[in-house]
Amino acid sequence: MEKLTNKEEEIMHALWQLEKGFVKEVVAALPEGNHYNTVSTIIRNLEEKGYVTHTAFGKTHQYYPIITLESYRKEFMQTATQKYFDSSYKEVVSFFAKEEKISAAELREILAIIENK
Template sequence: MHSLWQLEKAFVKEVVATLPAGNHYNTVSTVIRNLEEKGYVSHTAFGKTHQYYPIITIEAYRKQFMQTATQKFFDSSYKEVVSFFAKEEKISAAELREILAIIENKENKA
């Protein structure tokens, strides 16, 4: 998806060119078709070849991904998500204060 967001429209060979060596054309083609089946990508046909493009923004994908991950792995608790990153030392106290300021700012506007 990152390659398609970056390229905006691309043939499979163009996507392969953006990926690290070792990603085979057939594998990338299969992944893109799976993304299309899931509703993230569409295509324009040019004879037997297809030019693919994303139909979901990175922001919408991120939101959907986080909602799904939070439901599946953290019992729908965003507090558990933040606690996980704090315990794993992936988020600092300063970053947590920034998050708290964002929350408080939203509450003050409401």
């Protein structure tokens, strides 16, 4: 899976939320300041990278993701864990605990999920 730029990720999140949409709908789902032509170009790039495809309606296209948010999230987390945490998920959890981004109650929930798997 090819790495996405921040803007490509932003557009993918809009498409995941919309499930399918024309460029004007994607633009409407994004924060202000995103221009139609720029979004259209980025969506075509995402199509070339294999993240989205389209259904043609005459000269206009309705785009939809072919990579799920879950599969992208999994790939992203695996890559980040390898790159920044020496492939250690324990280090990932420790990082969030030290940064106070995860509570003891949330850690207990995670432990329960692991034990009940």
